Amino acid sequence: MSFDIFNLSLELTKALEKNNYKVPTPIQEAVIPLVKTKQDIMAQAKTGSGKTASFVIPILETLKEDEVQKKAKIKVLVLAPTRELTLQIAQTFSTLSQTFSKQLSIVSVIGGEKIGEQLLKIQKGCDIVVATSGRLVDIIGKKQIDLSTIEYFVLDEADKMLDLGFVQELDEILKIIPKNRQNLLFSATFSPKVIDIASKITNKALKVKIEDSN
Ligand code: ADP
Ligand code: MG
Numbered sequence: 001m002s003f004d005i006f007n008l009s010l011e012l013t014k015a016l017e018k019n020n021y022k023v024p025t026p027i028q029e030a031v032i033p034l035v036k037t038k039q040d041i042m043a044q045a046k047t048g049s050g051k052t053a054s055f056v057i058p059i060l061e062t063l064k065e066d067e068v069q070k071k072a073k074i075k076v077l078v079l080a081p082t083r084e085l086t087l088q089i090a091q092t093f094s095t096l097s098q099t100f101s102k103q104l105s106i107v108s109v110i111g112g113e114k115i116g117e118q119l120l121k122i123q124k125g126c127d128i129v130v131a132t133s134g135r136l137v138d139i140i141g142k143k144q145i146d147l148s149t150i151e152y153f154v155l156d157e158a159d160k161m162l163d164l165g166f167v168q169e170l171d172e173i174l175k176i177i178p179k180n181r182q183n184l185l186f187s188a189t190f191s192p193k194v195i196d197i198a199s200k201i202t203n204k205a206l207k208v209k210i211e212d213s214n
Contacts, residue, residue: 001023001024001029002022002023002024003016003021003022003023003024005024005029006024006032006033006057008057008061009061009064011064011099011100011101012057012060012061012064012096012097012099012100014099015095015096015097015098015099015100016057016096018095018098018099019095019096021053024050025045025049025050025053025054026045026049026210027043027045027049027050027051027054027208027210028050028053028054028057030043030054030208030210031043031054031055031058031184031208032054032057032058033058034206034208035055035058035059035182035184036058037206038182039182039204039205039206040182040183040184040185040201040202040203040204040205040206041183041184041185041202041205041206041207041208042185042187042190042198042202042205042206042207042208043184043185043186043187043207043208043209043210044186044187044188044189044190044207044208044209044210045186045188045208045209045210046188046210046212047188049210051156051157051186052088052089052092052156053092053096054186055078055152055154055156055184055186056089056092056093056096057096059076059093059128059152059154060093060096060097060100060104063075063076063097063104063127063128064097064100064102068102069125071124071125072104072105072125072126072127073125073127073146073149074122074126074127074128074129074145074146074147074149074150075127075128075149075150075151075152076127076128076129076150076151076152076154077129077131077147077150077152077153077154077173077177078128078129078130078131078154078155078156079131079132079133079136079153079154079155079156079161079170079173080130080131080132080156080157081132081156081157081160081161081162081166082132082160083110083111083112083132085156085157085160086108086109086110086130086131086132087108087110087130089130089156090106090107090108090128090130093106093128093130094106104127104128105121105124105125105126105127105128106126106127106128106129106130107121107122107126107128107129107130108130108131109122109129109130109131109132109135109136109139110131110132110135111132111134111135115135115138115139118135118139119139119142119144122139122144122145123144129145133161133165133166133169133170133173134165134169136169136173137169137172137173140172140173140176147173147176147177148176148177148178149178150177150178150181151181151182152181152182152184153177153181153182153183153184153201154183154184154185154186155183155184155185155186155197155201156186157186157187157188158185158186158187158194158197158198159187159188159189159191159193159194161197167197167200170197170200170201171200174200174201183201183202183203183205185197185198185201185202185205190209
């Protein structure tokens with residue numbers, strides 16, 4: 001089994017090779033073709049199973065096809081629970097698109113860093129925003145971000161969205177992103193809390209569950 005089964009573009013195939021992605025993991029095998037159906041997805045697989053690339057690969061494949069705009073519009077919004085995970089996801093988008101002739105702009109929106117630089121990058125125009133909810137809500141409050149063009153909304157590591165403030169912040173974010181979007185939710189477990197959050201975000205989500213083989 002190789003990534004060939006997905007019929008990915010040459011540019012993306014090259015990026016996968018460069019980064020030593022040879023064989024898709026089970027969650028990637030399941031999720032990559034499903035994202036193309038445009039349906040919402042709730043996917044569960046244990047930590048370390050490759051959930052990030054399972055959404056990064058199909059999203060990059062569609063962004064690559066989009067026309068180049070004078071100023072990029074934000075098409076992808078990913079929420080992650082921590083600064084570290086946010087940076088890792090942004091890095092995966094960046095390394096797996098390094099071979100593209102069309103350069104994508106990816107901005108990390110996280111706390112603990114000066115907000116000014118993040119605002120500047122957003123104002124210049126970007127394709128992908130990877131954020132922690134607190135800092136994103138701060139930026140929304142400043143009316144400095146246009147999220148009306150979002151096509152993909154990804155909630156990663158949903159079971160780690162533990163703090164109470166998260167649900168409130170999520171509500172703020174859901175108010176301003178388009179209703180007509182594809183929602184992808186990833187988690188290591190489907191606890192009642194995760195299912196509760198999923199019901200707020202997703203609509204008739206397809207459920208993918210990769211059992212732990214150990
Ligand atoms: P999860 O989110 O499920 O905990 P990650 O998406 O962070 O897992 O992936 C774990 C590690 O595996 C990362 O270092 C990633 O680069 C690597 N990885 C993911 N998919 C593949 C693959 N198909 N081939 C090789 N390495 C992979
Ligand atoms: Mg992950």
